[in-house]
Amino acid sequence: MIFLKRQFPIIIAFVAGIMLWIRYYIPSETSNSIEEGYLNWVRIIVGFAAILGILSLLQHHLIKIRLKRPGFAFSYVTIAAFILMMLAGLAPFAIPGFAEKNMESGSLFNWLYEFTFIPMQATMFSVLAFFIASAAFRAFRARSMEATLLLLAALIMMVGRVPIGDLISNATPTFQLFGNDYHVIDLEEWTSWLLNVPNAAAKRGILLGVYLSQIAIAIRIIFGIERTYMGGGD
Template identity: 90%
Template sequence: MIFLKRQLPIIIAFVAGIMMWIRYYIPSEVSTNLEDGYLEWVRIIVGFAAILGILSLLQHHMLKIRMKRPGFAFSYVTIAAFALMMFAGFAPFNFPGFAEKNMETGSLFNWLYEFTFIPMQATMFSVLAFFIASAAFRAFRARSMEATLLLVAAIIMMVGRVPIGDLISNATPTFMMFGNEYHFIDFEEWTGWLLNVPNAAAKRGILLGVYLSQIAISIRIIFGIERTYMGGGD
């Protein structure tokens, strides 16, 4: 039993990892089929993993209702909305007034997606603008050199992406440098420079570290040194 519980997963990870690693260096039909087959299998496994997450969420809301925890009535809303979407998506017939069934355009599912999911998602993200503004108010009190840099970069980015930025830039006098004409204040130019030079470079530095870590962690997983994916217990 110990073999099945502890050693077999490590062997599976090792064999799968080595096979997928080596197939990159052997370009052939077998390698392509292996890659396609593996990616298809992964899509199926991930599909079930998503269902596990959903089961866990429903379990949480069921428990909330059973224990009558504060705000448990709203859990009924979540479960009812989930059931409605499931019914709309899986029912094998057209609902009255809808020309199509399942997920087709013109189905009840599509109508619910268009008139409930999309507006709520867009509003949820747009509401974040207020919270970002309030977070900015606290973060942007330039108490240190780092905070000042963050403040200046953010202000240039924000002003540079709205029409008033262009108006300010065009109102300032110009000068010649290296044969080109520049405005003393040019938010559009500064925004582009900020994004393409210091921002891209710092991100590149961070990403290089991430890639090196990914390589290290991949090797550790394949050779069974990293086993956290097995979870706790026996």
């Protein structure tokens, strides 16, 4: 039993890891079907993991209702909305008043998606504009050289991407360099330079570190050094 609980998962991780690693270097029908099969298997497993998350969410709200915790009435809204959306998509018949069933166009699922899910999601993210602005006010106070750089880069990015940036740039005098005309301030040009040169380079530096770490972690997992995925306990 101890073998099944402790060693067997490490063996599974090792065999799966090695198989999927070396199949890359042996291009063949078999290695393609191993890759395809593994990706499909993972999608199924992740599907079940999602159910676990949903069960946990429902459990949280049911406990809240049972114990009548503050705001428990809103938990009814979550559960009712979940059941409605789930039935709308899974019911094997068209809901009365709607022409189609499941996820097809003209179904209740599609109607709920268009008139509740999309507006709420877009508004939720757009409201972040206000909070991000207040966070910016606090973060952008130029108290140090680093904060000043952050402030300048963000300001150029924000102004350079809107029509007022063009107006400001066009209002500044021009000069000639290497036979070309340039504006003293050209926010559009500065914005693309910022994105494509220092921003891309710093991101590249960070990403190179991330990729190397990912490879190191992957090797540790395959060889059973990293076992945190097994969780605690026996």
